[in-house]
Amino acid sequence: MSDKKPERRDFLFTASYAVGAVGAAAVVWPLIDQMNPDASVKALASTEVDVGSVKRGNTITVLWRGKPVFIRRRTEEEIKEARSVKMEDLIHPEKDEDRAKNPEWLVMLGVCTHLGCVPLNDKGDYDGWFCPCHGSHYDTSGRIRKGPAPLNMEVPKYEFVNANTIKIG
Amino acid sequence: MKNLIKLFYIISFIFLATVHSQSAEKVDYLKTDWSFKGLFGKFDRGSLQRGYQVYTEVCAACHSMKYLSYRNLAEKGGPEFSIIQAKAIAASFEVVDGPNADGEMFTRPAKLSDKFVMPYENEKAAQAANGGAYPPDMSVLVKARGGGVDYIYSLLQGYEDAPSGVTLDEGVHYNKYMYGNKIKMSAPLSDGIIEYGDGTVASVEQMSKDVTTFLMWAAEPHLEARHRMGFKAIVYLIILTVLVYFSMKKIWSRVESEV
């Protein structure tokens, strides 16, 4: 008897499979999404940092969203060095003027863009940072100059709340 | 013998039912229509916002809500204050933060990510300030009480003069819905104790309903999402069940036709 109406039977089985597959996919999503940042992590506020006591030529490291942020108060030479570099010499061309709105202050994530290590201060061939993991050299603007890292160190969203306080995030 | 079994079943169930009705000290809670019950139940935003006002102006003097954050007030499915309102609410509380660069703790206005500020430093301090009774944290209070929302709603309106023959110690009050009828909390609500921003008359009944609604949301912040998803899931399951049922009939018809 089943041979008489092959279309209906085919439709039934196809529909069952299709609807079942949609359901399975819908069930999988919550199981995947639960590993994404949760509401409390997403809500984690900005960090305010008092930089009043930082002297020129010094770097402080603060924690923001579980990552180190370098805040460097640059010397005049460092600024000059950073701003005189030619764009074509850069692996990842970015103007220092865009990276440090206030030239005295460089704020960036202290995370090597190669594989996520924390570079060392005042090291390397370009007077900036040097990543000990795989030998990436960054200049005084935190831009990648030599080594395996593909990008400059990331500048997060930040603002000066007042002359001595930086709000990151 | 078969009838004997049936008889046995009937007798035992009647018996259990009577035993049950005698045993449980049946308390008839006050009833009201909760908007969040049922298949499509949703919270009444106005009620939630008023409820928050009751909580923060009355209950929060003694009761903490340590698992809630100010950001929750602006989240979907809750009181849905605007972000600006929620930020303002948060900023009206002081929280201790730190240590700062000098290693000292400092206070600052609360932010959305901060947890609700607690009225007491710790449980011991709360007990000390309340004659030895700890005002329970209200984050999941509705789920932590057998009668749920009806119990809380009734309790808030259940204060009475003690009937003759019942003696109350100093600082103990009579409440007909409280387990054992004796409660350390004095009647928290009275008509007009607060003034609602939206002009609703702040009767004890109204405030009880609002604050209970708020507590229900606090305990089940995803209730609306749960109801929405539940309806979809069950409709989906029914459709698939019907499809599979007919597929099954088809497949089994091969066997049955052979027999």
Added chain:
Amino acid sequence: MSDHDYTPSSKVGKWFNDRLPLLTLANHLTDYPTPKNLNYWWTFGGILTFCLITQIVTGLTLAMHYIAHADMAFESVEHIMRDVNYGWLIRYIHANGASMFFLAVYIHIFRSLFYGSYKSPREIIWIIGIIIYLLMMAAAFMGYVLPWGQMSFWGATVITNLFSAIPLVGEGIVTWLWGGYSVDNPTLTRFFTLHYLIPFLILGLVVLHIWALHVPGNNNPVGIDIKKPSKDTVPFHPYIVIKDGFALLMFMIVFAFFVFYSPNILGHADNYIEANPMVTPAHIVPEWYLLPFYAILRSVPDKLLGVVAMLSAILILAVLPWLDTSKIRSAVFRPLYKQFYWILVADVLILGYMGAMPAEGLYLLIARVATAYYFLHFLVILPVLGFKEKTIPVPLSITESVLGGTPNLAAARNRESSEKLK
């Protein structure tokens, strides 16, 4: 294990199968000849597999967020409920999943009791099943401790104290279980570890359970041995797969109602109060699925004997294949056993109800009678019934009309023995 030789059609398949016969296994599972008269009570094996997998998957994801520390466990559960993406859904599935798991396992067990599925040659399947059931209870109990609410804490205290009933070494064992002088953080962390481990043990035992099942094949409502494959059987796929699938979907609808519309109804309100070693809740009750045994424990007025009675109530099931002396499997052909079967069901339900009531007065009396009857059923009624009962003649095959080939020996033997008794 192989019912017929199987050779993969493709070259690659053959190459692989010669080295690891997974395809032979898959072929065995799909072609596995299953009695065609299995009713819906037989679908609970598949449903239980679904329950186990659901519990493992949701448990695994919850473990990514849960913190097994006495100071943080309760808070981490609230964190899951409030902040983790779909955390509320996963936790409610896991919590209600435990209840659904037990609901299914009780139906599965009582189906075996009705149709005599525990009898020769299926004793090993049955005993593995009892071990799985014991492990399920252990896993469920330890899982209930993890949220670190009042019922978690006091349930853990009461259940671990059962071991103190053991003469001489009891106290030492309890201290050892606790890792301290009361239920505390060390207890919580070890319970979490074991709660994580046990489901995988169960999974392993389920494989053995199914393996042991596939040796003699399924029992069936008629309770006779069948020739396989034959007119009495259908291949597992697609016939049984689709039927199990349909039953599973019905089961999931019930499951979904609990998860989405009354997720806390099977739990206890007190478990939303954080554990407090200074205050015991007014009524301590275990989860519903443990209530019958709890009633048995409380109905015995002696500490040690109470524990012994409770354990015996479970372990007596392990020797059930030898307590039941009847040659006939299915209750369909055992008119008297059928009556006693339903009395036992009622007895267990009454025990469950009494387990939820305070242990005093009339409740206690009823619980004692029900406890006595429970043991009477297994120790006296079942063995005697096998000799005294007049059974109804058992058909020779599922499809009575299909009588070709050798007559079914077991069925014939059953018929003879039942006639002798007449």
